[in-house]
Amino acid sequence: VSRNPGEVEFHQAVHEVAxxxxxxxxxxxxxxxxxxxERMAEPDRIISFRxxxxxxxxxxxxxxxxxxxxxxxxxxxxxxxxxxxxxxQGVLKFLGFEQTFKNSLTGLPMGGGKGGAxxxxxxxxxxxxxxxCQNFMxxxxxxxxxxxxxxxxxxxVGGREIGYMFGQFKRITNSFEGVLTGxxxxxxxxxxxxxxxxxxxxxFLEDMLNHKEDAIExxxxxxxxxxxxxxxxxxxxxxRGGKPVTMSDSGGFIHDPDGFTQEKIDWIKEHxxxxxxxxxxxxxxxxxxxHEGARPWSVPCELALPxxxxxxxxxxxxxxxxxxxxxxxxxxxxxxxxMNAITAFSEAKILYAPGKASNAGGVGMSGLEMSQNSAxxxxxxxxxxxxxxxxxxxxxxxxxxxxxxxxxxxxYVKGANIAGFKKVADAMLAFGVI
Ligand code: NDP
Numbered sequence: 001v002s003r004n005p006g007e008v009e010f011h012q013a014v015h016e017v018a019x020x021x022x023x024x025x026x027x028x029x030x031x032x033x034x035x036x037x038e039r040m041a042e043p044d045r046i047i048s049f050r051x052x053x054x055x056x057x058x059x060x061x062x063x064x065x066x067x068x069x070x071x072x073x074x075x076x077x078x079x080x081x082x083x084x085x086x087x088x089q090g091v092l093k094f095l096g097f098e099q100t101f102k103n104s105l106t107g108l109p110m111g112g113g114k115g116g117a118x119x120x121x122x123x124x125x126x127x128x129x130x131x132x133c134q135n136f137m138x139x140x141x142x143x144x145x146x147x148x149x150x151x152x153x154x155x156x157v158g159g160r161e162i163g164y165m166f167g168q169f170k171r172i173t174n175s176f177e178g179v180l181t182g183x184x185x186x187x188x189x190x191x192x193x194x195x196x197x198x199x200x201x202x203x204f205l206e207d208m209l210n211h212k213e214d215a216i217e218x219x220x221x222x223x224x225x226x227x228x229x230x231x232x233x234x235x236x237x238x239x240r241g242g243k244p245v246t247m248s249d250s251g252g253f254i255h256d257p258d259g260f261t262q263e264k265i266d267w268i269k270e271h272x273x274x275x276x277x278x279x280x281x282x283x284x285x286x287x288x289x290x291h292e293g294a295r296p297w298s299v300p301c302e303l304a305l306p307x308x309x310x311x312x313x314x315x316x317x318x319x320x321x322x323x324x325x326x327x328x329x330x331x332x333x334x335x336x337x338x339m340n341a342i343t344a345f346s347e348a349k350i351l352y353a354p355g356k357a358s359n360a361g362g363v364g365m366s367g368l369e370m371s372q373n374s375a376x377x378x379x380x381x382x383x384x385x386x387x388x389x390x391x392x393x394x395x396x397x398x399x400x401x402x403x404x405x406x407x408x409x410x411x412y413v414k415g416a417n418i419a420g421f422k423k424v425a426d427a428m429l430a431f432g433v434i
Contacts, residue, residue, distance in 0.1 A: 353416075
């Protein structure tokens, strides 16, 4: 803590991993000898830079950009770029640290990294966003490359922003390469990438339920967020015969007791594409209720998918979920449940999947986008959908292997942490003391 003052989210992420990995290291002293966990908790490097840009009215603005290159032991650094006013070094370190474990779990050759800026895309014009993306890449380009570091999207960065950044990278370097993932299909993107995180979180939920001879069908599901992850999670819940009834944004949540249909989800997708649009408008279009400034966890449900942001579900809210009969939680967002919520789920022994396992589908598909770019080919949608299902199934299997207790209960936090740690640690062991 004294080494990383004020980085609360980073402390939280390392603490959660250390709790389950230290006992594993104690049983495998080879990792202790060369201080693998200490090395994994220290990023390889952090790049921080100024981004200057001018708004449409001619005013000059200064933002801070970052890239945290955390660990490249098993492949090039890989992880998203986030544009949100809450971005700071501690937030990006927590995300980069988690990403290292997540990428390892996918079974694909990707290291961990994360980046972003404290830029708020809300209310900005298309041209302002374009200029910001270009200026951001004007510095970032010297630190990334298809074999070095391959960023993707995250909160505030979707296909449009990736396009602007890719265009600028190509212009500056005169190189057409797979330096970013989440690209448009016309210039090297992969099918299934936009759907992958949300669909993957539902596949993982399904695997957990199936492992207990249960299923999604017929269950009421609450979802937070209304961006890329949340809308695709809702869509897959629908495909599986579940009933998604809530979504949210930074203004509050909507509750539609009749459940979302595909038409309603498509409307939300289109509506929220405009940065700054509020989910509250749903109620005028389709009915239901809007709850200003609130989060959806008090709505009775059997399944919950937090898909907005970190620490959006606390201990009290977890207890409410449990009281209302929730049997499984699958994290679509990164670290949405705080430590008290995780403790409550773990004590109640319900099915709880940490994001580093359940939301790994997005980066898994990004890994396949990288291999398609290297081979200069496109894989078909059917084929990629099956690949995503298999990646999530393999992660589930690894968690069950490492996390099943004597009573048969699967501790998915322990399983994901140990399985993710082992591969990276073994690579670091092979490299010696460097
Ligand atoms: P989007 O930008 O598409 O959507 C984010 C959603 O979360 C919006 O509804 C936004 O509301 C809401 N939100 C953001 N910050 C807050 C906040 N502080 N309080 C309340 N609501 C908030 O992002 P994604 O869907 O891509 O990402 C969501 C989560 O999933 C993040 O934790 C991200 O790291 C994680 N993730 C994403 C992956 C991907 O492939 N996209 C991969 C793996 C994880 P508003 O519109 O009002 O800002």
